[in-house]
Structures are given as structure tokens and as C-alpha cells.
């Protein structure tokens with residue numbers, strides 16, 4: 001076995017070791033796989049589950065997967081899923097109430113104890129997790145399940161060596177190179193040295209796992225090849241969002257006529273919020289068992305694009321399409337900065353790809369700023 005690597009090399013043929021080590025330590029290994037013609041994040045058991053050789057084409061409202069001759073495991077750019085479904089599940093029971101003779105007992109579930117190992121986390125996605133940390137565990141109101149899963153999680157990040165058609169992380173300073181927040185960082189390279197990963201570690205947890213891999217010391221050439229591959233991804237990125245004066249200029253555009261123009265195209269379907277790795281809005285539902293003996297309070301992901309989301313005392317405060325689109329964009333790019341000290345968008349581009357009418361947040365922000 002190789003020494004504890006700070007910059008080591010793992011032959012691609014040995015990638016399964018990583019999954020084996022994590023599974024032996026009772027981690028739930030989740031990672032990318034192909035399902036329904038998209039790369040999604042699911043529980044994976046073996047490297048055979050990874051989307052080896054698959055790449056994607058993405059642009060406004062369009063996503064296509066193709067299987068080429070390439071042999072990279074991580075040659076795709078993220079699909080519609082984000083890691084939030086493993087850290088902040090789409091539905092969670094907040095409590096159950098059991099009817100007793102003259103009272104009812106309320107039982108809140110303990111944190112589940114799940115240990116997720118997130119394999120293949122990209123730079124923008126890691127930035128999104130850190131944004132959600134601020135909202136869900138670093139502030140005044142803590143979500144116990146989220147906090148437990150975050151603390152139990154191992155993050156195996158992967159640098160992007162190809163930019164997707166809708167990515168703009170470089171202009172958001174969130175990618176394509178992973179900077180912080182990971183346990184293990186892999187960069188996948190295929191060149192004259194073969195097919196390998198450079199392996200870096202940034203935590204004790206990561207170092208302990210990486211020390212069990214059959215790595216060898218990375219040569220200068222291999223490290224340079226990995227650096228160049230990531231630099232190439234940054235250069236490929238076609239879209240940008242200018243952060244200069246972003247918050248104040250958007251506030252100044254609150255009454256812009258542009259919002260009505262976007263609303264003329266927006267279907268208020270909420271796709272953009274469902275695919276966004278930083279959106280965290282939820283609804284709370286109460287249900288009763290048919291026997292009448294139990295009631296449940298369930299939290300579910302919700303979207304600010306629904307009329308009911310802002311229903312208060314007899315009416316919705318955002319009844320128009322344009323007010324809901326404006327709320328979403330201003331929250332991401334402006335209000336979020338006041339609430340949480342960061343921009344709520346990491347430039348992943350999902351909301352552009354998965355918008356059925358191809359609305360592009362970078363263009364709309366530019367138009368309102370203008």
C-alpha cells in the first residue's frame with residue numbers, strides 16, 4: 001500500500017479500492033450513475049455503476065447524454081440531481097403524534113445516523129454544500145438531521161476537466177478547481193502515462209482513507225497534466241455572471257419592466273428550484289392515519305414558484321408570475337447576501353439546462369442590472 005498521499009497517484013484500475021474501504025467503514029456510497037438518459041446521483045456499490053465513457057451536451061433547456069470512446073469515469077458534467085437529496089432529503093418526518101387516552105404523545109425522530117460518502121462532488125457542488133451549511137447548521141436555526149449527515153459525511157471531490165454548456169462557476173469563483181471543504185480530491189487524467197487519478201487530501205478522515213489506497217507518489221509531470229486539464233475546463237466556460245455591484249444593482253432593478261418580460265416565458269414550473277443545489281425552501285404537511293390514532297408532520301421540498309408557497313392569511317403575497325420569478329432571482333443573487341453573507345448561486349448552470357423554456361439566470365440578471 002502507498003504512503004499517506006498529499007499529492008499521490010491512483011491507477012484508475014484501483015478506484016474500486018476507494019469504494020471498498022468506504023463500505024467497510026459503513027459509509028453509504030453514493031455517486032453518479034446513468035438512469036433514464038441522465039447522470040443522476042444514487043447509491044452505488046462498484047465502479048461498474050459509474051458513468052464511464054458518458055459525456056453530455058447541455059444548453060438552455062437541453063440535455064443529451066452520449067456514450068463515446070472515452071474511458072473516463074467522471075467525464076460528464078453534473079445532471080439534474082444535486083447532493084442535497086442525501087444531506088437534506090426531499091421528505092422528512094418532523095414528528096409523529098400518538099393518540100393516548102386523554103392526551104397525545106409527540107415523538108420527534110432522532111437523527112438517522114446515516115454516514116454518506118459522496119463520490120464525485122464537483123467544485124460548484126461543494127460550494128453549494130457550504131452555502132447550505134450556512135443556512136441549515138451554522139446559523140441560529142439548526143436542522144439536526146442535516147447537521148448529523150454533514151458531520152458523518154465523507155466528501156470525495158473530483159475536479160472538472162471539462163466545462164458543461166451551461167456552467168459559469170469560474171465567474172462565481174466557485175470552480176472548476178475544488179478549493180476547500182473536501183476530504184479527498186481526485187483529478188482524473190488520461191494521457192501518455194495511462195489512466196490515473198491524482199489524489200489530494202484535506203482532512204484527517206480523508207488522509208486515513210487515502211492511506212489505505214494503493215497509491216504511488218505523483219510525478220511533477222502528472223501533477224502538471226492534472227492542473228492543465230482543470231485550467232482547460234475554466235477556459236471552455238462560455239457563460240459569466242458579473243459579480244460587480246450585483247446586489248445593489250439588482251435592488252435598483254426591483255421595479256424593472258424586465259421582470260414582466262421574463263414572466264412572459266416562465267412557466268412557473270419550479271424546475272429551477274428543484275435542481276438548484278442551494279435552494280432549501282420547504283412546506284410542512286400534517287396528515288392523519290385512517291384509524292385516527294396517529295398524526296404526522298412531514299417536511300417536503302417546496303418551490304417559491306408555486307402560488308401557495310407565499311399564501312398568508314387568505315391570499316398569496318406573490319400572486320403574479322413576475323413577482324415569483326423576481327423573488328427567486330433576487331433571493332439567489334441579492335437577498336441571500338444580506339441573509340447569509342454569500343451569493344446563493346454557485347454557477348452550476350442546472351437551472352438553465354433544466355428550464356423547459358431555456359431561461360438563463362445570467363442573461364436575466366444582466367438585463368435587470370442593465
Ligand code: SF4
Nearest residue numbers: 266267269270272355
Ligand atoms: S425559470 Fe424556467 S424552470 Fe424556473 S419556473 Fe420558470 S419556466 Fe420553470
Ligand code: SF4
Nearest residue numbers: 276345346348349351
Ligand atoms: S441558481 Fe441556477 S446556476 Fe445558480 S446554483 Fe442554482 S441551479 Fe445552479
